[in-house]
Amino acid sequence: MKIEDQDIVLDTAIRNWVVIPILFVLFIVSALKLNFSRILQIKSNKKQDVQKLMEIQTLTRAKKLSQYYNRIPLQSFLMRKYYFTNKETGVLQVIEKADDNSPMNMMFSNSMLSDSSGVTDMLKGNVVHMLPQIAMMTWVNHFFSGFVACKLPFFPLTIRFKSFLQRGIEMASLDVTYVSSLSWYFLCWFGSEGINAIVLGENQLTPDQQLFQSIVESGPGQQQVPIHKLYISEKENIELIRHESIFDNVEERFLNNLTKNNLDLEFNKAATTTSTTPSTSSTDSTSPQSLNLNKLAKRRNR
Amino acid sequence: MLHPQQIQQQQQQANEQQSSLIGIPEHFDAEYIARNTKVVSFCQILISILGGSIAGVLGFNDLKGFAFYLFVYYTFVCIFVLKEKKSKLSLYFINPNAIWYETLASTLMPFILFWTFFYNIIHHYK
Known part of the structure; x- marks a missing residue:
């Protein structure tokens, strides 16, 4: 029981040959792992064929249109709608026809292809991450067990963790720290992980590459639903949109906002810096007036 | 059964109400927000490593060390917020208040690592 009270002095050899090497080796292994997984990713990127990538990008484009349709004028919206859903040459239409010839076949081959590639990718990831971990753990456990390596500065965990934390040391009276x-x-x-984020994170990917990668990575997941079904649903989405731009009556709404002056401070500040004249008149007006104006603007919108 | 166009009308009305309140609907670029958060977390990891080394060298025990971690963390956040007061953090982050608690847990591990490391090297090997 006396042992718990006094500090144990550890040998410097433990520091030099156990504590520092483990830290060092872990760092090097994680660096190697990062570079290795990057190489694997680059290789797997090359295998993606052009057709698949085109399909995915068309889908993202169509999704963007259905999401942000109210930010573009009517004419350009109609142009894009025609481009996507036109009966003869629409982009979403053509693929559907091609796939209709043999839907079962296409589905089958698609799923088979994507499954195999997905499984290999997962295997690669697991191998890259798990194998070094297991190897390191056996290395540490095999060579450096049976003695106290260091003392934790923070409060001891409960006794139940003792057998885990002090592997190979059978001393009942030893402090858990x-x-x-x-x-x-x-x-x-x-x-x-924190150190890696700082030291190894310098040569990280640029946003464009990241975007590309995310699209490529999301490929197999999307492929499990056959592509022509996604196309059809996107086409329906676009066809159902009743276009209405958010820039209708934008001048009136802008002036209304100026008269309100209390709701959105940032917006008003921006307005005062860009146009100095209306800001002086905006202070004395009351809120009911501006509400009425708003209602008027809405009616005109319809 | 609801007609899809009706639903869309309702949505558009809701949008109109929003846009009449704010002026323009907000639009975030996820990439750049991710980059901003990455920059901040980079600083925070660096600070936590530095704080861990200092705590280890000074030989803090138990709760003292964790209190020191909180002290370092919030000192950094306070300095950061005060420094960026003019440049309006709400323009760069979706939720600017998340700085106060978001990376509190993730930067704890580097802190503990360096704390333990220096604590042992300086105080326990002879």
Whole structure:
């Protein structure tokens, strides 16, 4: 029981040959892992065929149109609608026809292809992440077990963790804060994610590449629903849109906002910097008037 | 059964109400917001590593260390918010208040690692 009170002095050899090497090796392994997974990603990117990528990008384009249709004028919306849903040459139409010839066949081959590629990708990821982890754990457990490696500065976990934290040390009276090398390894593992983000994160991908990658990665997931069904649903979405621009009566609404002056401070500030004249008249007006104006504007909208 | 055009009308009316209130509907570019948060978390990890080293060198125990972590974290956030007061954080983040608690847990691990490391190296090996 006396042991718990006094500090245990650890040998410097433990520091030099256990604690620092584990930290160092973990860092190097994670760096290698990152680069390795990057190489694998680049290789898998090359395998993506052009047709699939085109289909996915068309889909994202159509989705963007149905999402942001109210930000473009009527004419350009109609142009895009024609481009997508036109009976003869519409982009979403053509693929549907091509797929209609043999829907079962296409579905089958599609799912088979995507499944196999998805599984291999997952396997690659698992191998890259799990294999070094297992190897390191066995390495640490095999070579550095049986002695106290370091002392945790924070409060001890409960006694139940003792067998886990002090692997290979069978001393009932030893304080729980003294832990073996495996716990130090886990601490390094969790903590090194932060270090990796700083040291290895410098050569991160540019946003364009990231976007490309995200599209490519989302490919297999989307492919599991056959592509022509997605096309049909997108086409219906676009056809159902009743176009109404948010820029209708935008001048009136802008002036209304100026007269309100209390709701949105930022917007007003921007307005005062760009156009100095209406800001002086905006202060004395009351809110009921502006509400009436708003209602008028809405009626005109319809 | 609801007619889809009716639903759309309702949606558009709701949109109109929103837009009449704010002026223009907000539009976020997810990429750039992610980049902004990444920059902030980069700083926070760096600060937490530095704080962990200091805590280890000074030899803080138990709760003292965690109190020191909170102190370092919130000192950084306060300085950051005061420095960026003019440039309006709401333009750069969806939820600017999230700085106060978002990375509190994720930067704890690097702090603990460096805290333990320096604590052991300086105080326990002889």
